[in-house]
Amino acid sequence: MYRSATFLTFASLVLGQQVGTYTAERHPSMPIQVCTAPGQCTRESTEVVLDANWRWTHITNGYTNCYTGNEWNATACPDGATCAKNCAVDGADYSGTYGITTPSSGALRLQFVKKNDNGQNVGSRVYLMASSDKYKLFNLLNKEFTFDVDVSKLPCGLNGAVYFSEMLEDGGLKSFSGNKAGAKYGTGYCDSQCPQDIKFINGEANVEGWGGADGNSGTGKYGICCAEMDIWEANSDATAYTPHVCSVNEQTRCEGVDCGAGSDRYNSICDKDGCDFNSYRLGNREFYGPGKTVDTTRPFTIVTQFVTDDGTDSGNLKSIHRYYVQDGNVIPNSVTEVAGVDQTNFISEGFCEQQKSAFGDNNYFGQLGGMRAMGESLKKMVLVLSIWDDHAVNMNWLDSIFPNDADPEQPGVARGRCDPADGVPATIEAAHPDAYVIYSNIKFGAINSTFTAN
16 A cells, blocks of 8 residues: 565666666566366466566666666766666576575465675565566456465565556567566566656656665656556455556556655545455454464465456456455455444445545545446456565554554554554564565466365
């Protein structure tokens, strides 16, 4: 909900739009299964690619960095277009530099902090590829998406996130002449937060107006917006799933009010809050966590179903349902226990309207088109898998008290059991560098085709 990127903490960082040759790019394999009925699944040979914002970028004819700390190389990058011509993004050492490994076929392990010879890397974000140079596009309507997760080593303040963003299939390679790297090197990220910390947008460097947010990142004049479906944002103590819509139905560069920074939040192209289903926030404080109904000390399966009004792949999105499977037992999502919200365990237009009213929140989700708009975006989505900490609001929106100055007894303020200070990045990076999440056994297909119960 308040997503921001975290990066390498040494000098050789960030994306350029040419292609470097110093490190070969080898995408880790992560096969998935596509299902038509229970037990009738076929394997697809998919792989993942690291987001370009994490990569080393240097001048095209040498090792000189194009970006160091939180500053651009003024000689190589006097403006956005020139910078894109002068700078090259290079291949990635997935395990050695970023702590991204595949412990078994179909499994992906993302380590939170990875120390290496040059310093350390914090967090990572990868995308699922259909081929070596194209992202896999999903139409989620009238389908379900299932995966296994192990969050037992993800403490308060961290977020192991699995979500879909309305990115371009080729990462913008054909659409923007300044982008010579494309999906093969993880370009073209966008989401509903309209992030302004993306270094290259639409084939140009985001150098204009760039200012350092901290010692290793910053924000520029432009942001990049698109719809987003958060399947899973979680640690071992809290979780939420959340649709986010936009007034546009494709990747769109923003500036000024349209990016929705600060007080312009509800003037943005996109709905940054979304319509979230967080069991703890919605009144059931015994459903998710260590030793709870869904016991986060052990792996489990997450099933998300996208139900249409006419039961077809082209119908209007009606509702989004959630199930868990642990130890062979299917666990339905928790039921809401909040005054003013009808008892339900799925997301629908009615739920969103009631939840926003009960919590006193701005229903910008509905204003920008709600479930119908979300359904349109779900026809062409790219899968994102990540681990991150939150330099904006310490992940309090997910697992603690938010806003921090609000009364935790008021409806919607308490999102989880965590202390607000647990998510301070400097604290959590020092205390839990070995934290990690494992995603595995991804399946996609017809509703009720990807999971079974004992």
